[in-house]
Amino acid sequence: MERIPILKMGDSLLVSIQVDMHDRLAMTLQEDLTNRIAETRARGVLIDISALEIVDSFIGRMLANIAGMASVLDASTVVVGMRPAVAITLVELGLSLPGVRTALNVEKGMELIGRNGNSRAH
């Protein structure tokens, strides 16, 4: 079965979405990520969407669901690399992704996750 790979780095999980996902593939990713967070006790999830040419309401909902489930499992989620045209369209569509934190690129996203991990440890 077709799957999006999930990489583990330290106590974070990294996902880079490189294909135009059909809806079932997006649902599979959501389930896989939730399971991996629980299994690995990851503290952070970084999702790179720089290759995505659109984010419609279904993919937007998937991102919001992942962030919500990760948060319940005590992990923080950062979505990185959203293209400007995608951001403009998403807001006009009516989706502002509340609860999903974003960063411009992977490096800034990892910084954000690192900061959160530390602040929670104290």
Next chain:
Amino acid sequence: MAVVREDRRSVSSSEDVVAVRKLVREWSVTSGFSLVDQTKMVTAASELARNLVLYGGGGTVRLEALNDGAKRGLRLVFEDEGPGIEDIEQALRDGFTTGNGLGLGLGGARRLVNEFHIDSKRGAGTRVAITRWK
């Protein structure tokens, strides 16, 4: 206004929705749309193609490249023979859904295009036409 090119695809699965996105992207590029306008048209097409699958029991999308004097545009017509929509005003409202979605598909798609027409009758299917001009 002249239709300079036309094509039609059937849509019955989530893989078909991805194929429609790809096709609409190609046609948007050919119509000379900017990157932002391409993205809006593809996103609107994705929402409406998904509605065909989720609520219409499958359907078809017709693509029409338009030429109106100096203006170029792209019209997409989504048709199904599903149960139809009882209250169109309600269906267009953000947050309203009879399925598991966010209720942004129809209203959101309308905001992403220049022209939006919907015809639906209970028991007689639904037809949504959207147009974007360059």
